[in-house]
Amino acid sequence: MGDSLRLLKSGAAALQRRDPAAARKALRQALALDPGQGDAWSILGVAAIGGGDAVGALTPFRRSLCCAPANPAHARNLAACLKRLGRTMDAAAVLDRAVMEGTLAPDLLCDLADLRLGEGKASAALPPYRLALLLAPDHGRSLNNLAEALRRQEMPEAATELCRLARLRGTAPAWAAAGAELVEAGRIAEARSALCRALTLDPADAVAWTNLGFAHLQRHRAEAAVAAFARARRLDPASAEAAVGQGSALMLMGHVRDGAALYEERLRLSLFRPPRRFDRPDWDGRIRPGATLLVHADRGLGDAIQFIRYAPILRAQGMRVLFCGQDGLLELLRSSGIVDAAFGYDEDLPPYDMQVHVMSLIHRMDSDLDSIPAEIPYLRVPAAALERWSGRAAGLAGLKVGIVWAGSTQFRHDCVRSPRLAPLLPLFDIPGTTPVVLQFGQGREDMAKLSLPDGVVDWGGEFHGIVDTAAAVAGLDVVVSSCTFMAHLAGALGRPVAVLLHAGSEWRWLREREESPWYPTARLYRQSVADDWSGPVTRLRADLAALAERRIAPARN
Numbered sequence: 386m387g388d389s390l391r392l393l394k395s396g397a398a399a400l401q402r403r404d405p406a407a408a409r410k411a412l413r414q415a416l417a418l419d420p421g422q423g424d425a426w427s428i429l430g431v432a433a434i435g436g437g438d439a440v441g442a443l444t445p446f447r448r449s450l451c452c453a454p455a456n457p458a459h460a461r462n463l464a465a466c467l468k469r470l471g472r473t474m475d476a477a478a479v480l481d482r483a484v485m486e487g488t489l490a491p492d493l494l495c496d497l498a499d500l501r502l503g504e505g506k507a508s509a510a511l512p513p514y515r516l517a518l519l520l521a522p523d524h525g526r527s528l529n530n531l532a533e534a535l536r537r538q539e540m541p542e543a544a545t546e547l548c549r550l551a552r553l554r555g556t557a558p559a560w561a562a563a564g565a566e567l568v569e570a571g572r573i574a575e576a577r578s579a580l581c582r583a584l585t586l587d588p589a590d591a592v593a594w595t596n597l598g599f600a601h602l603q604r605h606r607a608e609a610a611v612a613a614f615a616r617a618r619r620l621d622p623a624s625a626e627a628a629v630g631q632g633s634a635l636m637l638m639g640h641v642r643d644g645a646a647l648y649e650e651r652l653r654l655s656l657f658r659p660p661r662r663f664d665r666p667d668w669d670g671r672i673r674p675g676a677t678l679l680v681h682a683d684r685g686l687g688d689a690i691q692f693i694r695y696a697p698i699l700r701a702q703g704m705r706v707l708f709c710g711q712d713g714l715l716e717l718l719r720s721s722g723i724v725d726a727a728f729g730y731d732e733d734l735p736p737y738d739m740q741v742h743v744m745s746l747i748h749r750m751d752s753d754l755d756s757i758p759a760e761i762p763y764l765r766v767p768a769a770a771l772e773r774w775s776g777r778a779a780g781l782a783g784l785k786v787g788i789v790w791a792g793s794t795q796f797r798h799d800c801v802r803s804p805r806l807a808p809l810l811p812l813f814d815i816p817g818t819t820p821v822v823l824q825f826g827q828g829r830e831d832m833a834k835l836s837l838p839d840g841v842v843d844w845g846g847e848f849h850g851i852v853d854t855a856a857a858v859a860g861l862d863v864v865v866s867s868c869t870f871m872a873h874l875a876g877a878l879g880r881p882v883a884v885l886l887h888a889g890s891e892w893r894w895l896r897e898r899e900e901s902p903w904y905p906t907a908r909l910y911r912q913s914v915a916d917d918w919s920g921p922v923t924r925l926r927a928d929l930a931a932l933a934e935r936r937i938a939p940a941r942n
Contacts, residue, residue, distance in 0.1 A: 421452050427459055430466065439469045457483065457490035464496060473500055491521035499530060507537040522554040528562035536569065544570040551579060557587035565596045568603070571801050576600045591621035598630045603889035604915065605896045610634040625653040636892035644892065645748035652742065659683045659742065661730060668739040670749035674703025682710035682743040683730060687873040689714055691893065691903060694763050695746040696724050707737055713851045720767040757902045762879035770856035778860025781842065784818040784933040787861040791828025792869035802868045802887050806831035808918035811926050812865060814838045817933030821861060823871060863929065868894065876904030883908050883925050888915035
């Protein structure tokens with residue numbers, strides 16, 4: 386038995402110094418002396434995994450579990466190996482069996498819950514996460530992943546449950562998890578309190594500092610956000626989230642050049658990785674006359690519209706610019722002549738020399754607040770569509786005001802940025818105006834719940850694409866929109882646009898300003914109280930009434 390233990394230790398030491406052949410030899414000798422050594426079988430499996438042989442690791446991991454079924458590490462190793470081979474159902478079965486046989490270890494329970502969550506079974510993941518937390522109240526992975534499971538269930542009590550756990554436990558991981566979920570839920574004051582408690586208990590938690598930065602950012606406390614993100618980056622220099630947050634805060638303050646450089650770290654985050662692979666080098670920002678640059682956009686339409694403004698500048702300096710992105714934008718970009726050619730995301734592309742994400746142009750072009758290109762319009766509507774809609778607009782009386790109240794619900798914070806219809810009702814009965822509904826798609830259901838005054842015109846249900854939408858916008862006097870694609874479209878077309886902004890609006894709208902350096906025809910109406918749209922709507926109604934009155938006055942005289 387002594388020789389067996391010595392060989393086991395020798396095998397483990399060989400594995401640590403990355404000598405798998407010596408490890409396997411010693412472990413096999415140990416097992417020849419004592420085949421019931423579960424640890425030896427387990428380390429043999431780990432050696433196989435280290436050599437890239439997951440299939441070969443299965444037998445030793447199974448033998449280790451047979452030798453010591455109550456050891457949670459053996460069940461976890463076998464499950465992890467099965468998962469690596471794509472056999473997630475078998476992996477879950479191994480962990481399920483271990484739990485049923487009484488192996489209740491927090492890491493094992495969390496692994497089981499993670500597998501269920503990965504299979505889209507959020508409700509089945511909740512019990513093992515909660516049991517793991519009963520056994521180990523500070524189990525950080527279970528706390529964080531419980532929040533994700535609750536979120537996927539669309540359970541509004543997610544933040545409340547984590548707050549209850551935090552109050553019960555009073556530990557740094559519990560408060561940090563509660564704070565993260567409160568930020569996600571938009572309960573910013575509570576989030577700051579929870580995260581400050583977590584950081585009082587554990588000042589070295591880089592993730593908690595990052596989440597505190599985002600909490601500050603949601604209330605435009607940009608200086609405090611910069612400090613929190615900087616602290617997070619000192620603790621974890623590799624954190625892309627903290628770099629992106631710090632970049633956002635700097636740009637919100639107007640430090641566009643410095644902020645945009647940090648914001649490039651977003652490309653390391655899965656949320657920002659394009660679904661299509663581009664095989665040419667990243668563009669480094671140097672002008673190369675005669676070279677072809679592919680600009681690609683895969684996220685919001687507003688992003689593509691806002692930043693494609695750089696294409697004419699590049700073309701004027703001798704570069705050829707191709708666009709690859711959302712199908713809905715292609716006809717409008719082609720008719721505007723803003724790029725040399727435009728392609729859908731799934732189309733075959735012609736040869737090109739370099740590629741860049743459309744949102745990276747602000748950094749690659751070395752823009753700062755005083756050098757943002759704002760020549761408008763830079764988008765133009767095809768003549769046929771313009772003619773089709775101009776006659777309809779001409780038949781409307783008074784000040785023609787287009788109104789949009791909701792963006793895409795695929796954007797996870799749309800419930801915060803979009804006021805919906807109810808708060809905007811005071812804009813539909815202003816004397817001397819004709820309100821025109823431009824809302825299309827998601828959000829139109831609001832009209833079934835609320836009655837609009839007589840005289841409201843509804844065009845939103847007639848749009849057959851972005852070109853139609855752009856043509857309708859071009860015939861209106863003012864467009865009212867929250868922070869959605871419509872605000873960018875109206876601004877890029879050079880039309881007057883009133884943008885309704887929530888208390889934590891994005892960096893692109895800066896802070897404490899009524900005008901936008903991106904869109905000279907835009908006027909910004911901001912919440913002064915978070916979640917309260919009455920203030921900006923009241924100010925906007927007064928401005929629209931005054932504008933309508935000025936239109937009527939000459940006719941009276």
